[in-house]
Amino acid sequence: MARRSFLQWPVVRQLSTGDLLGRGPAVTSPQTRSITPRTVTADRVVQSVCPYCAVGCGQRVYVKDEKVVHIEGDPDSPISRGRLCPKGSASEQLVNSPGRQTGVLYRAPRSTQWQHLDLATAVDMVADRFIETRRRTWQQEDEEGRLLRRTMGIASLGGATLDNEENYLIKKLFTAAGAVQIENQARI
Amino acid sequence: MANADCIVIQGSNMAECHPVGYQWVAEAKARGAKVIHVDPRFTRTSAVADKHIPIRAGSDVVLLGALINYVITNDLWFKEYVGAYTNAATLVHADYRDAEDLGGLFSGFDPEKRAYDTSSWAYAEQGEGAIDEPGLSREHGAEASARAAADTFGSGGPPLEHAEVQRDDTLQDPRTVFQIVKRHYARYTPEMVRDMCGINVADFEYLARSITENSGRDRTTCFAYAVGWTQHSLGAQFIRAAAILQLLLGNVGRPGGGIMALRGHASIQGSTDIPTLFNLLPGYLPMPSAGRHDSLSDYLAAVGSKQQKGFWADADAYTVSLLKAWWGEAATADNDWAYDYLPRLTGAHGTYETTMSMLKDEVEGYFILGQNPAVGSANGRLQRLGMSHLKWLVVRDLNMIESATWWKDGPEIESGELRTEDIETEVFFLPAATHVEKAGSFTQTQRLLQWRHQAVAPPGECQSELQFFFELGQRIRAKLAGSEDERDRPLLDLTWDYPTDEHGDPDAEAVLAEINGRQLAGPDAGKPLSAYTELRADGSTAAGCWIYTGVYADGSNHAANRKPGREQGPVALEWGWAWPANRRVLYNRASADPAGKPWSERKKYIWWDQDQGKWVGDDVPDFPVDRAPGSQPDPALGGPAALSGDDPFIMQADGKGWLFAPKGLVDGPLPTHYEAQESPVANALYPQQQSPARLVFPRAGNFSAPSAGTPGAEVYPYVFTTYRLTEHHTAGGMSRWLPYLSELQPEMFCEVSPELADERGLEPYGWATIISPRSAIEAKVLITDRLKPLAVGGHTVHQIGLPYHWGVGSDAIVSGDAANDLLGVTLDPNVQIQESKVASCDIRPGRRPRGQELRALVAAYQARAGLTAETGNRAVTDPMLED
């Protein structure tokens, strides 16, 4: 190991860099000095909101080459003032986790495994089943002749992690179709 | 919360479950506020509070009732506030009988229907009559419970025919609300708290002194709760009890006061405002029920009355505007604005009812959208068995969650109850977009809408729900095009034309604009509305959710407002947009005294400015802005015009805060302590053990443990409670697939006290099996002083803590047994939420059996306890009253 010059003594570094407590530049290693934060090289920064709990912490999403490279707290937010908890801090992995599913899968009746379907086919199959079930289970009136106009054959659960606009379309479409058993985490 | 002088956190582990929100509690504490944590477990919230008070799970009403009693008997209530702003002086009808008089039941209980006829709880009218709810017929508690009618009070109180009440401002008449409340809680004493909650008298007094010394003109106390209060068979009443206390102390509508509901999901508030719930339409309008809401006029007559006070009287405008938003041109005055396009309810159709219907083969298709009921819903085994009865299942998620894979690697495959080759269900897994791959708004826990901009496009075949449902709707409409079938009209006439981007993703702002609403007629046709007061019932306005009207005022997206917090005052009105009307503290007119002056300089917030002739202050005033404090309009005017200058609760039918709830609740007008569905403790307050109106599901697979004093109770001697960890999110769908979070909390465990570990021979970090009447699970043992055995009613109650994030499957990074498999389904009758914070179990060392032996173990326990479907499910338990 090369002999250290007096100028590299920590105390001197603390004095010369103005980092008196030794928590900043005075103690960074050459390796640290040689790397650039992802936040600097990103192409753009987008304001977002943490998707976990209902505190609603502000997030800054750093994008490079159309990939999310980093997510951190938004110091502008009067709610969170730049902070994120472990979940919010880990949310970059929610986007880029290796285990994430990005393809459609289908399991046929009695099958022991998944098979791939393309998206358009899958959505079309769901639409067909929706219409068939709706016809088969339609209830126009009750025993007393009062209007029901509904199906009890279709149900849905979900929504508390979805956007308001998404819930709006879900409720609107299902209600128009006569499906009433629409529920979400708020009941749970 | 940062403005509070005392903060009581009860039914929540805020520091771990809402960590970043907790900085405001920490800030209040740094400024000298007292922070008290009341919870069965000592958690990190307790560690940073001034004091932790351990409580037996499910006994909160005893404690809150005793605080109410303390405040009244020691004459510590805020006289001017209570007299003017609450219904303390209002007279209740002479037919009312209290739970004190009837062994724990209120007047009107019908044992056959297991529900109350609530009519005797009404306010007295001038003369002999009672003030009913509006509408053609009175609704029995059984029907109100079936449609979880209490959910419709999310933005305004229960409706009344009119608000011409009788008052006794001296509060001396025994029929005043004040006297009724006083009598009701007279036996809720510190000694009762000691015997039922396991809290010693000194701790009770510390708590009582802390909140009363920090309430009044100069000071305010705040309560915070989470699902530790809601997930009980009388959860709504836990919150009501806190509301009564806060009203008596004058802590509602004021800075640093209130009751904060700490909600657990990014947009769980939004998903009730714009509900994906069976019983609601957007903005807390009820879904119509057959027999009660058969025509639009029946519906409007029942939803709100033009004679009641406040803004809910205009529910007709909100309803017609919604119908115009959905069915546009097809909604006309001649067809009652397409009211008959809405399907009707005929009872309870909540998620647990749906599970039961699945088991009866009544449900064919099921959509699961960012939810994991195989792990996250009570009685997981029934959830999974229910899904095996479906014809088709669509799971939309980011990860391959257990609700998508139960047919190949779920617990019932291992136990041999299901065989993959026999399961007929078709399963579609459709990958979803994350929060950064789509634009849209979340509504967080304080009703604040915050817009997220899209950062990148979703990968592969991932889609937002917005795009999926838009396309599904388009396909369904295309397939039905040309149909002559009348039943298809609502789908074909639906307004369903949103602009899309180059990937076919609909423009979320266009949807937000529809939710906000616009003018349809006149010179301003097409112009976005700026306030819900602009809505009309004549078809000239459209709005998809009236409480959100204003978020898109002037055609600009106010949810995306982002003026940095440091550049504005603490109320931060220019960050996001809060419903209603961008108001941050609700009912804030109560922050001033009846004459319109701030209660004190220290707690100044909104006040009457005599020179300008209007209400002014730091927030958007929650009151008709030019209504002078002394105004006394004729209540017969109805609506907002009838609000007196001292009616701060402008969404309540009488303008007052309700200590006593004459309408709206189905299990009692006043919170009353009942034991949980399963409890090793007998109710010392009444012969009635459990809430008589709770909803039970007596059936195989959902047995209940016997309660104290009945045979077999000793087989399941311990109490367990479920909870969350900081590092995971509910059923794990967004956390157990993330390497960081999985590493931080890799394994299912149970928390037990050293005393219980000794009693059952549990080894630290060894395995334990926990057995309930529904199932048995295994967990690693964490022996800790954080759980204290409590002395209750002369014996020791041991409590076991179980996090509920893990599930059995093979795709997640970490998996484990699901705590929710242990839970049964028993629901709060007001809102149909399950009781998952307290239940009975046994615990023993070692791993659980595999294969068929698992069910054999559960069955052996059931046999020893003599369980049947009827066990624990009687409505009335007082032998003197038995039917």
Ligand code: SF4
């Ligand atoms: S960062 Fe943590 S506290 Fe903030 S919203 Fe996300 S989960 Fe909640």
